[in-house]
Amino acid sequence: MGSISAVTALARALLLDWLRSKTGIFFSILFPIMLMSILTLVFSDGDRFELYVQNLDVDGNGTPTRTSSILIDVLEANDALHVKHIAPDVDVYEYVKQSSKRTLVIPKGFDSAMMESSMEARMMVMLSTLDLFLEQSSIPLPDSARSSIISGREGLQRGLDALMTNDGDGTDARLLLVVDSSRDREYEHVHGMLVAILARVQQKAIDAPDMLDMDVIDTSSPLDVNHAGNANYYLPAVLAAFIMTNGVVGTSEIAADFKRRGMLKRLMSTPLSRLQWIVANMMTQTILALVLASMMIGIAVAVFNTSTPNLMSMAVLAIGALCFTGLGMLIAGVLKEPHAIAGASNALVFPMMFLSGTFWPVESMPEYMQSIAYIFPLTYFIDALNSSMYSSSMAGMLQATSVLVLLTGALVLVGSHVTRWRQE
Amino acid sequence: MEYAIEVRDLVKRYSGRNVVDGVSFSVRRGTVFALLGPNGAGKTTAIEILECLRTPTSGSAIVLGYSVGKSRRDEQEIKRRIGIMPQEFKALDKLTVRENMVLFSRLYDRHRDIDGLIREFGLEEHSNIRFERLSGGLRQRLGLALAVINDPEVIFLDEPTTGLDPASRRGVWDMIRAFKASGKTVVLTSHYMEEVEYLADEVAVMHRGRIVATGSPGEIAGRYGLGRRLVIHGCTRSKGLASLVREYGVVGDTLVLSMDDMGIGSIPISEIVDMAIRDGLEVQFRNPSLEDAFLRLVGRMDEEGRLINDG
Numbered sequence: 258m259g260s261i262s263a264v265t266a267l268a269r270a271l272l273l274d275w276l277r278s279k280t281g282i283f284f285s286i287l288f289p290i291m292l293m294s295i296l297t298l299v300f301s302d303g304d305r306f307e308l309y310v311q312n313l314d315v316d317g318n319g320t321p322t323r324t325s326s327i328l329i330d331v332l333e334a335n336d337a338l339h340v341k342h343i344a345p346d347v348d349v350y351e352y353v354k355q356s357s358k359r360t361l362v363i364p365k366g367f368d369s370a371m372m373e374s375s376m377e378a379r380m381m382v383m384l385s386t387l388d389l390f391l392e393q394s395s396i397p398l399p400d401s402a403r404s405s406i407i408s409g410r411e412g413l414q415r416g417l418d419a420l421m422t423n424d425g426d427g428t429d430a431r432l433l434l435v436v437d438s439s440r441d442r443e444y445e446h447v448h449g450m451l452v453a454i455l456a457r458v459q460q461k462a463i464d465a466p467d468m469l470d471m472d473v474i475d476t477s478s479p480l481d482v483n484h485a486g487n488a489n490y491y492l493p494a495v496l497a498a499f500i501m502t503n504g505v506v507g508t509s510e511i512a513a514d515f516k517r518r519g520m521l522k523r524l525m526s527t528p529l530s531r532l533q534w535i536v537a538n539m540m541t542q543t544i545l546a547l548v549l550a551s552m553m554i555g556i557a558v559a560v561f562n563t564s565t566p567n568l569m570s571m572a573v574l575a576i577g578a579l580c581f582t583g584l585g586m587l588i589a590g591v592l593k594e595p596h597a598i599a600g601a602s603n604a605l606v607f608p609m610m611f612l613s614g615t616f617w618p619v620e621s622m623p624e625y626m627q628s629i630a631y632i633f634p635l636t637y638f639i640d641a642l643n644s645s646m647y648s649s650s651m652a653g654m655l656q657a658t659s660v661l662v663l664l665t666g667a668l669v670l671v672g673s674h675v676t677r678w679r680q681e
Numbered sequence: 682m683e684y685a686i687e688v689r690d691l692v693k694r695y696s697g698r699n700v701v702d703g704v705s706f707s708v709r710r711g712t713v714f715a716l717l718g719p720n721g722a723g724k725t726t727a728i729e730i731l732e733c734l735r736t737p738t739s740g741s742a743i744v745l746g747y748s749v750g751k752s753r754r755d756e757q758e759i760k761r762r763i764g765i766m767p768q769e770f771k772a773l774d775k776l777t778v779r780e781n782m783v784l785f786s787r788l789y790d791r792h793r794d795i796d797g798l799i800r801e802f803g804l805e806e807h808s809n810i811r812f813e814r815l816s817g818g819l820r821q822r823l824g825l826a827l828a829v830i831n832d833p834e835v836i837f838l839d840e841p842t843t844g845l846d847p848a849s850r851r852g853v854w855d856m857i858r859a860f861k862a863s864g865k866t867v868v869l870t871s872h873y874m875e876e877v878e879y880l881a882d883e884v885a886v887m888h889r890g891r892i893v894a895t896g897s898p899g900e901i902a903g904r905y906g907l908g909r910r911l912v913i914h915g916c917t918r919s920k921g922l923a924s925l926v927r928e929y930g931v932v933g934d935t936l937v938l939s940m941d942d943m944g945i946g947s948i949p950i951s952e953i954v955d956m957a958i959r960d961g962l963e964v965q966f967r968n969p970s971l972e973d974a975f976l977r978l979v980g981r982m983d984e985e986g987r988l989i990n991d992g
Contacts, residue, residue, distance in 0.1 A: 262787050263787055263788050265787075266783065266784050266787030266788065267784065267787075267788070269784075270773055270776055270780065270781075270784040273773075273775065273776055273780065274773045274774065274775045274776055277775035277811075278775060518771045519767055519768075519769060519770075519771050520771050520772070520773065522734060522767055523765075523767055523770070523771070523772075524788070525734055526732050526733070526734055526760060526763075526765045526767075527760060527785065527788040527789065527831075528757055528760045528761050528788060528789060528790070529788050679733070679734050679735060679736060680729060680734050680735045681695070681735070
């Protein structure tokens, strides 16, 4: 009973001390809320690739030709692209050099070139079809019918030859993608997408039917799909990152400050045990984490229209907070010098932040980096939060949460044995 | 049990140097015991061993019948029964006086009534003020209140009046006397002679990790204080006193001469005093005192407890 009383009294005192610190509140609560809002707003098109388009294929009034118009419509209809237009008089090479904005140039004459190519393609398809029919058809044809087909095919061939002989300036009407690949890290993705889109446009241009198509099954619940927005991605990541930072850096800094100011020595002279000291700090940070999470979630739901997380995600948040506070307390307990504590906790936090899927999905990282990511508890925390907040994957959530629970237990166990509880 | 604390051959070694070097002393129950010495003498290290905050390298320390550094159970018992006020006491900055007292009271199985303590230490008007806004004197008062919050049998006070103005220092002295009057054993460290003379029943003078003298302040003064003396400060600046300095030596730049014969060798006292005054030096006539004994045993300290011209 006495033990619990000491822990709750210390946790309450730490909480009060923290709540009365304006800078503490700013950096621990208001700053993450601001960051989440900024990330969500700035990267509101974060999952789409920008593509600048300069259409030079316009008539005397500046109206785009029919084919260039169709191409732009198809590009704009693609969910993965965010198409922006630049004026015909802009020097594209200089523009890309200066701003690194990848730009697709639709050249003058694109429409007529496209029409010619379309005709050629259609005639080639017809010739090819006739050849196939004459060679492989199992239908017995009367000789007269066969002669007519051969004669028609010869006429078609002559027409195609004449068309191709007149096709002198086709190269000038080719589409042009201007990029600065040294600075454009998404160039390969965009190029791949454009190749696929152009193939599709080409197919449509010759009225070829779809022979191969693919259905997509989305495994997220209908509710999630309806409301999924950019904040849905950033909210769990930012929450996890700040709970981790508060847990590791915040807690270890509080412990270092207690050490620096002699308060820890004063506490060590009482019957308070190091386990009680560790647990009290973990309790405090967990309460703060839940307050922080509730505020961020509230703002995300109200302002950014994210879906409302369930109670399970609050439990995951609490477990994550306990885990990272435990890590912070271990660092503070093992290291002697207060400045070494700050250095060590920061050195741990930054790689975790960048390698654990806070700012970009782990799946988008190279394979060997993905293996490294799963060394860090933050990756499991983000996975568990994502699963609990926006996915119905109970198994995924339980798996990631179990890792956090086991790690928390280990950290408390080790911390309660190795924390320095006396002076040198 | 006659003694609250018994220390035998206590050693604490850091980087090959004995910070506490074979110290032995005993503290009777219900008395005020002072460790007197300059900064770096090893006073704080010695009492932090008794507070179970440091592990001794060798030797033994028994507090209230429990051994320091032997078992966790013994140390928990010691921590339950002692109260401490560390040097430069700090509490949680943003908590009020009362909140800090509530926190510390909950760290013990049993504790005194908070309101009673607030009244006893004159903190009624300040109980809702945050620690960060308290003056130095009020902080020390809170530190003392926290030191007795668990109604301890032994109270350790490390430099309890350092940095306080004279009025606040007097206030702290009164409280320490009140502790003794209520039957508590008090162990304090200090570099203030008058404080130790005023408060301590028993003194141990520490220098470079060792105890160089023990006894009551009167006993130490009588034993090492050389009777009535003429004390001349800054004597190394005087040409006239050069022969006396060469003959009797100085502690720092202070010349201490015994006045038993009303003369020093063949020179009458009046002549020595005239010479010193002519050279603008400070001259004092003194009865045996702890300060003189300290001067002879250890040397001269400045106000902050730093030894002057420490060889």
